[in-house]
Amino acid sequence: MIVVVVAVGALVGFLVDHPWPWFVGGAIVLVTLVTLAFVPRRIRSIGYLLRDDDLLFRRGIMWQRFVAVPYGRMQLVDINRGPLARAFGLAELKFVTASPATGVTIPGLPLEEAEGLRDHLVSVAESRRTGL
Structure with a gap:
């Protein structure tokens, strides 16, 4: 999923020539990584x-x-x-x-x-x- 988000964000970023697709894609990747980091702890709870x-x-x-x-x-x-x-x-x-x-x-x-x-x-x- 992260690879798809990065690829779509990069494609839109190059086509649109604005920085907002990079920010949106980066925020989605960051939230996904933080969520994945907490999954083992949630399972143990x-x-x-x-x-x-x-x-x-x-x-x-x-x-x-x-x-x-x-x-x-x-x-x-x-x-x-x-x-x-x-x-x-x-x-x-x-x-x-x-x-x-x-x-x-x-x-x-x-x-x-x-x-x-x-x-x-x-x-x-x-x-x-x-x-x-």
Whole structure:
């Protein structure tokens, strides 16, 4: 993407003979590079922990979000896979509860781990719901 932006900016800069295409192209390249530099840190900021009574989910770098979802409150555990995720063998696991505020999505899981976690959560949720 960066190569395309630089090529288009250079082409327009040479054709128009104004400095603004260089500034716009440079700004786009700079924003892209800064975004790419933060991707590994954003990936490390996502995590989950299976506890005895609930699932604890963590996300965020500056504004961190911790959500504890009790197993008995889970209504739906869904796996989503887009075309890019399928190409890399990844999946997104989504938990739905009665409260919209506790909706949790864990992106970037390997497919086998997502399927195993889904099966485990469904079985634990069923056993916890019978006691209610």
